[in-house]
Amino acid sequence: MARTTLRPLAIIPLGDCAAYIEFSDKLDLEVNAVVQRLATVIQARELSWIRDVVPALGGLALHIDPDHPGVDGDSLQWAANIVNECLKESLVESKKMPRLLDVPVCYAPEFAPDIEEVANRTGLSAEEVARRHAAGDYRVLMIGFAPGHAYIGGLDEKLSVPRRASPRALVAAGAVAIANDQTVVYPYAISGGWSVIGRTPLTIFDAGRAEPSLFATGDRVRFHAISKEEFLEMQV
Amino acid sequence: MSISVLRPGLLTTFQDHGRHGLQHVGLCPGGAMDPVALSLANALVGNDAHEVALEMTVIGPELSFESDTLVAICGAEFKGGFPHNRPVLAPAGSRFNVGRALRGARAYLAVAGGFAIEPVLGSRSTFLPGGFGGLEGRPLRHGDVLPLRNPSASARFASLKKTRNGSVRWSAPPLTLPDREPIVVHVLEGQHYGSFEVNAQRLFFDAVWRISPESNRMGFRLAGPTLVRAQDDEILSGPTCLGTVQVPANGVPIALMADHQTTGGYPRIAEIVSADVPRLAQLAPGGTVHFVGCDLGMAAQLRHHMKERLQTALRGIAWNFGQ
Numbered sequence: 001m002a003r004t005t006l007r008p009l010a011i012i013p014l015g016d017c018a019a020y021i022e023f024s025d026k027l028d029l030e031v032n033a034v035v036q037r038l039a040t041v042i043q044a045r046e047l048s049w050i051r052d053v054v055p056a057l058g059g060l061a062l063h064i065d066p067d068h069p070g071v072d073g074d075s076l077q078w079a080a081n082i083v084n085e086c087l088k089e090s091l092v093e094s095k096k097m098p099r100l101l102d103v104p105v106c107y108a109p110e111f112a113p114d115i116e117e118v119a120n121r122t123g124l125s126a127e128e129v130a131r132r133h134a135a136g137d138y139r140v141l142m143i144g145f146a147p148g149h150a151y152i153g154g155l156d157e158k159l160s161v162p163r164r165a166s167p168r169a170l171v172a173a174g175a176v177a178i179a180n181d182q183t184v185v186y187p188y189a190i191s192g193g194w195s196v197i198g199r200t201p202l203t204i205f206d207a208g209r210a211e212p213s214l215f216a217t218g219d220r221v222r223f224h225a226i227s228k229e230e231f232l233e234m235q236v
Numbered sequence: 237m238s239i240s241v242l243r244p245g246l247l248t249t250f251q252d253h254g255r256h257g258l259q260h261v262g263l264c265p266g267g268a269m270d271p272v273a274l275s276l277a278n279a280l281v282g283n284d285a286h287e288v289a290l291e292m293t294v295i296g297p298e299l300s301f302e303s304d305t306l307v308a309i310c311g312a313e314f315k316g317g318f319p320h321n322r323p324v325l326a327p328a329g330s331r332f333n334v335g336r337a338l339r340g341a342r343a344y345l346a347v348a349g350g351f352a353i354e355p356v357l358g359s360r361s362t363f364l365p366g367g368f369g370g371l372e373g374r375p376l377r378h379g380d381v382l383p384l385r386n387p388s389a390s391a392r393f394a395s396l397k398k399t400r401n402g403s404v405r406w407s408a409p410p411l412t413l414p415d416r417e418p419i420v421v422h423v424l425e426g427q428h429y430g431s432f433e434v435n436a437q438r439l440f441f442d443a444v445w446r447i448s449p450e451s452n453r454m455g456f457r458l459a460g461p462t463l464v465r466a467q468d469d470e471i472l473s474g475p476t477c478l479g480t481v482q483v484p485a486n487g488v489p490i491a492l493m494a495d496h497q498t499t500g501g502y503p504r505i506a507e508i509v510s511a512d513v514p515r516l517a518q519l520a521p522g523g524t525v526h527f528v529g530c531d532l533g534m535a536a537q538l539r540h541h542m543k544e545r546l547q548t549a550l551r552g553i554a555w556n557f558g559q
Contacts, residue, residue: 012427013424013507013532014475014476014477014480014507015424015477015478015479015480015507015508015509015510015535016424016509016510016532016535016536016539017477017478017510018475018477020427020474020475022427022474024472025471025472026472027472039260043260051256051257051265052256052257052258052259052260053260054259054260054475054498054499055260056473056474056475056499057472057473057474058472058474059474059475060475061259061474061475061477063256063259063477066510066536066539067543072536074536075532076532142473142499143260143261143262143498144262144473144475144497144498144499144500145262145473145497145498145499145500146262146365146366146497147258147261147262147263147365147366148261148262149262151473187262187366188365188366188367190365205261205262205263205366207356207357207363207366207368207369208356208368212258212261212263212357213261213262216261217260
């Protein structure tokens with residue numbers, strides 16, 4: 001059962017304008033789910049002194065307006081108070097089912113520069129790597145690093161490979177990559193250290209969209225394989 | 237009415253005070269690297285503080301003014317001879333080369349009435365990594381034409397008392413420029429400070445750190461001694477902030493600046509206090525910094541102090557505008 005009586009391990013100042021409320025220093029999916037609910041509850045209060053609530057893997061950051069007349073240099077105490085107050089409310093699992101995103105991925109070799117290496121490391125064939133990746137039931141654990149960049153949990157244990165020793169200087173926009181127990185989709189061409197096994201034609205982050213980020217924390221995600229022809233058709 | 241870009245300079249972008257409230261989708265606030273200098277530049281042309289201005293980096297642009305334009309440059313001192321820290325009327329048809337920075341790294345050029353730039357996600361700031369905001373999400377280029385939103389605002393210049401040669405007698409104080417180096421920057425201990433070797437903890441505060449050439453609006457790489465951790469366990473990725481100092485496995489610290497990533501998996505040795513970030517932003521590559529520890533109480537005091545100095549300067553400027 002979900003633990004709803006979680007207590008913070010530590011409240012750590014991220015400078016004088018933010019606080020990190022840590023619940024776990026290891027990835028724990030139950031803790032992650034509670035962190036997401038807590039973030040939703042704090043966000044829903046629309047407090048004028050909080051500029052942003054950022055749920056992360058094992059805790060959440062509150063970005064605080066230090067010039068707000070109430071806060072006045074005591075951001076850490078204010079952060080602690082609001083967290084404790086919200087934790088007292090029951091953080092029951094929302095009855096609303098999380099959104100399910102279906103993400104098309106082309107696993108063709110030209111979009112999957114690292115799939116052979118992953119196949120070698122895991123003892124699976126490239127086809128089996130793609131099949132297992134597309135068969136998973138995933139959940140967005142955190143968005144960070146770059147706009148729209150989602151850390152997605154639920155990767156098949158068989159596909160677990162460490163991060164690459166030397167990161168690629170440039171990973172293509174839409175690249176689908178794996179490392180350890182997670183998968184990510186790169187929002188635009190940036191350097192990255194995860195093993196790229198496919199590419200989606202979807203736009204991950206678009207500042208011109210009403211909802212710029214395709215992914216939101218807590219979303220359920222599925223991937224399905226598409227052919228190169230379908231990829232090119234879907235790519236605008 | 238507009239300003240034409242004859243030469244773009246090293247890195248000239250539109251910046252305001254950034255876009256807040258989007259860090260949960262991985263987008264940092266961004267905005268001016270030195271928001272204090274931006275606020276002063278805006279005030280000096282009678283603008284609201286949130287107006288967008290040009291952030292000029294190390295080598296400034298060469299510009300041509302189509303109409304009489306009330307302009308102010310604040311922040312780093314550039315060589316071009318344009319008077320800094322005061323309102324100046326650039327006459328119609330004039331050209332001006334901002335030149336190279338002599339002291340500091342970044343200056344803001346504000347125009348009365350602002351630039352006609354559409355906001356993206358609530359801000360006119362250029363976000364270079366994502367390629368949006370400002371002018372097409374990119375730095376200025378040769379041939380760009382920068383439209384003014386309200387050119388008639390330049391008439392504000394008429395309300396100012398001037399000397400016989402037509403300039404104002406006063407100037408605003410530069411609040412963020414380094415007097416001497418290394419500059420002193422205050423930090424709080426970061427979440428993983430204790431995981432570094434005692435010697436690395438000592439070195440962090442003893443060393444004079446040099447801003448490396450591989451530094452940009454996202455982060456400043458700090459050249460100095462290598463910082464070694466006592467344990468090399470992997471760290472769970474967590475939120476970062478403007479001013480977070482993280483140390484990748486190579487032991488070279490990186491101070492996260494305006495366009496920083498919102499989360500990171502490197503150990504965080506320190507957090508720079510908000511009052512000192514604008515001063516750090518005024519260091520060009522090769523500039524030096526020395527870190528001094530402080531607590532949250534002192535961070536709040538430093539912030540108050542900087543805010544008071546800014547408020548005093550803004551009041552002085554408003555008084556000259558007869559407000």
